[in-house]
Amino acid sequence: MTDFNEIKDSLVSLDDQRLLHLVNDALGKKIPASDILNKGLIAGIDIVGEKMENEDMFIPEVLMAAQIMAKGVEILKPLLGDDETSARGRVVIGTVKGDLHDIGKNLVAMMMESAGLAVHNLGVDIAPEEFVAQIKEKNANILCLSALLTTTMPMMKQTIDAVVESGLRDQVKIMIGGAPVTQVFADDIGADAFASDAGSAAKAAKILAN
Amino acid sequence: MYLMGLQGGQYSPLSEDQVKTLHEASLQILEKTGITYELGIEDTVQMLENNGAVIDRDRKNITFPRKMIIEQVAKAPEEVILYGQDPKNDLHLTQSRVHMGTGGAAIKIIDSETGRIRPTTLKDLYDVSRLVDQLDNIHFLVKPCIATDIDVENYNVNWFYTCLSATSKHVMSGVNDIKGLNDVIEMASMIAGGLDKLQERPFISTIACFAISPLKLCTQSTLIMQEANRNHIPVALSSAPMAGSTSPLTMAGTLTQLHAEQLAGITICQLTKAGAPILYGGIPGMANLKTMGYSGGAVECGMMNAAIHQLSNHIKVPNYNSSGLSDSKLPDAQAGYEKALTSLLASMGGSNYIHHSAGMLESMLTIAHEQFVIDDEIIGNCCKVLKGIDCDAEHLALDVIDSVGPGGNFMTTPHTMTHMREEYYNGNGVTDRKSREKWEQEGSLDTRQRALAIAKKLLANPKPAYIPEEIDKAIRKKFNILL
Numbered sequence A: 001m002t003d004f005n006e007i008k009d010s011l012v013s014l015d016d017q018r019l020l021h022l023v024n025d026a027l028g029k030k031i032p033a034s035d036i037l038n039k040g041l042i043a044g045i046d047i048v049g050e051k052m053e054n055e056d057m058f059i060p061e062v063l064m065a066a067q068i069m070a071k072g073v074e075i076l077k078p079l080l081g082d083d084e085t086s087a088r089g090r091v092v093i094g095t096v097k098g099d100l101h102d103i104g105k106n107l108v109a110m111m112m113e114s115a116g117l118a119v120h121n122l123g124v125d126i127a128p129e130e131f132v133a134q135i136k137e138k139n140a141n142i143l144c145l146s147a148l149l150t151t152t153m154p155m156m157k158q159t160i161d162a163v164v165e166s167g168l169r170d171q172v173k174i175m176i177g178g179a180p181v182t183q184v185f186a187d188d189i190g191a192d193a194f195a196s197d198a199g200s201a202a203k204a205a206k207i208l209a210n
Numbered sequence B: 001m002y003l004m005g006l007q008g009g010q011y012s013p014l015s016e017d018q019v020k021t022l023h024e025a026s027l028q029i030l031e032k033t034g035i036t037y038e039l040g041i042e043d044t045v046q047m048l049e050n051n052g053a054v055i056d057r058d059r060k061n062i063t064f065p066r067k068m069i070i071e072q073v074a075k076a077p078e079e080v081i082l083y084g085q086d087p088k089n090d091l092h093l094t095q096s097r098v099h100m101g102t103g104g105a106a107i108k109i110i111d112s113e114t115g116r117i118r119p120t121t122l123k124d125l126y127d128v129s130r131l132v133d134q135l136d137n138i139h140f141l142v143k144p145c146i147a148t149d150i151d152v153e154n155y156n157v158n159w160f161y162t163c164l165s166a167t168s169k170h171v172m173s174g175v176n177d178i179k180g181l182n183d184v185i186e187m188a189s190m191i192a193g194g195l196d197k198l199q200e201r202p203f204i205s206t207i208a209c210f211a212i213s214p215l216k217l218c219t220q221s222t223l224i225m226q227e228a229n230r231n232h233i234p235v236a237l238s239s240a241p242m243a244g245s246t247s248p249l250t251m252a253g254t255l256t257q258l259h260a261e262q263l264a265g266i267t268i269c270q271l272t273k274a275g276a277p278i279l280y281g282g283i284p285g286m287a288n289l290k291t292m293g294y295s296g297g298a299v300e301c302g303m304m305n306a307a308i309h310q311l312s313n314h315i316k317v318p319n320y321n322s323s324g325l326s327d328s329k330l331p332d333a334q335a336g337y338e339k340a341l342t343s344l345l346a347s348m349g350g351s352n353y354i355h356h357s358a359g360m361l362e363s364m365l366t367i368a369h370e371q372f373v374i375d376d377e378i379i380g381n382c383c384k385v386l387k388g389i390d391c392d393a394e395h396l397a398l399d400v401i402d403s404v405g406p407g408g409n410f411m412t413t414p415h416t417m418t419h420m421r422e423e424y425y426n427g428n429g430v431t432d433r434k435s436r437e438k439w440e441q442e443g444s445l446d447t448r449q450r451a452l453a454i455a456k457k458l459l460a461n462p463k464p465a466y467i468p469e470e471i472d473k474a475i476r477k478k479f480n481i482l483l
Helices: A005-012 A016-028 A033-053 A059-079 A103-114 A128-138 A153-165 A183-189 A198-209 B016-032 B042-050 B066-073 B122-134 B152-166 B178-192 B195-200 B219-230 B251-272 B299-314 B333-348 B369-387 B398-404 B414-419 B436-441 B447-460 B469-478
Strands: A090-095 A118-121 A142-146 A173-177 B054-056 B061-063 B080-082 B091-093 B108-110 B117-119 B171-174 B204-208 B235-239 B278-282 B285-288 B320-322 B353-355 B366-368
Touching: A005 A016, A005 A033, A005 A059, A016 A033, A016 A059, A033 A059, A033 A103, A033 A198, A059 A103, A059 A198, A090 A103, A090 A128, A103 A118, A103 A142, A103 A173, A103 A198, A128 A142, A128 A153, A142 A153, A142 A198, A153 A173, A153 A183, A173 A183, A173 A198, B016 B061, B016 B066, B016 B251, B016 B299, B042 B054, B042 B219, B042 B251, B066 B251, B108 B369, B122 B152, B122 B369, B122 B447, B152 B171, B152 B178, B178 B195, B178 B204, B178 B219, B178 B469, B204 B219, B219 B235, B219 B251, B235 B251, B235 B320, B251 B278, B251 B299, B278 B299, B278 B320, B285 B299, B299 B320, B299 B333, B333 B353, B333 B369, B366 B369, B369 B447
Parallel strands: A090 A118, A090 A142, A142 A173, B108 B366, B171 B204, B204 B235, B235 B278, B320 B353
Antiparallel strands: B054 B061, B080 B091, B108 B117
């Protein structure tokens, strides 16, 4: 196999049987697991992310792609070296205090995981001090804050302020997102990045992590 | 032209059999699947257990015998009256009587001077509340925007104060917590002349998003809902699943799950206080599967909001729901047709208290002065449809036909004079039906420009003083009023 188009294609067309067959087949041909991961699966999920941004794929299809990819990664994991599995980005993600919405945030977490980042998903209704504690504990370099409610958006600023006070601000890049959130708001409250959908969030996180 | 509280029900997307099927399915969900909860509402859970619910505390799951649901739901009032500070604005919510007004918690406004988008302020809330006060077809005021220029701890009292000082129509809004609700009740009691007077004529009410779809109780909002019950303040039991993400993709599945959530919520309220005034608050919505955002302007939202009234009507509880949302970013043709379609369907379905139906753009994120004027016109048209066609002898006009005779005309008959201001919808002035020449002379203005001019005129009118001066002083002494 000189290119990984078939693996990419099976992922984009959500054909899990074919993908698993192709991954095993490639391993049989002594193709390095890290190549299968990076040039096949991650390259494939990048296409999915693009299709999602262009609204060519429905989100449920994107989720399905992420699940299929995870099955492929499962096969490869024992064959990958430590340095290949240790992610460049260590993400702490959660919905801010007072807000109980998690679907969009989980979608972002899933896309980031698929993009090869280590994601610690804290859940919903997370207080600023909890975010700070988790950044320390997970040695995170990216913090992602989510809010769906217009009434909880101010909590994003309070969370960022708490990170600044804790002295950890230089260690993490902060990304924010959620239906009412905008680039202008991100600039106002001192976030490093804003993303309007899960695909571009994963892309932005990869750039910030490097 | 008085177009409030007219009887809807002309459009029934569900047959009687389908209503029964869905209702039965909802009871089955509560009996078999149940609902879940989080820590913090142990008392509520205990109350449910004492009254027949089965609690699995390990799984945090509550299932309800159908008998329990049916008994408790029967205690909810068939009519809820939401009062205005001025009695002419009282809303009698019952049967399929339709009322339409504002809703939402937008954070952006299209500035009426610059045309640019900017964050909403307390002053914006005051201005749009004054527009609502003066636009006849908008029957009530649900706080349409957040004041982003004030701190969270000042939200609740300032929202209600601002709305109540700008309109004598009924004012409804969610609150952040129990303290927020109690502060608002205290302030409204000062205006009413005592808590008992407020409870007698509650001119404020609240919204509790008690359910996080699918089938989960929100601790904070459930507690707020019960506090409203105990204080005899009407509360809308909001739950708003989106088909495809927080409820099944299909419309029937979404309606059934939503109805189950409502039955559970109503049961909690009626056990908290039998006869507590509540509104069935099922708001069926749709996920945009390309973004997982909310597709407020979809025609199916109109269909489902009509259907959900059929389900609330089946259990004889007046309902609160949505129409008139648009996914458009500005008051354009898309906004016009999405709003007209969903509002017409929801009103013809007979929904009792349809919020979101004026002022909103970009789903629930943006408001615009001109949009309130345009939506007032859309609501007026919708309500006119509900009025139907009178066919009594006077309206049949056989005598008039005979007296005018073949070949004559009807322009100056007394019959025309009697009916010409009533038989057809006259509008608020935004609709253009002039000749092209006249229209060009007046500046070739489009709908949006005409609506802006009307809004400007309304805001130039003298400001009302609904809160008497000495009460206003007392309120400002007690609370941190920022308006």
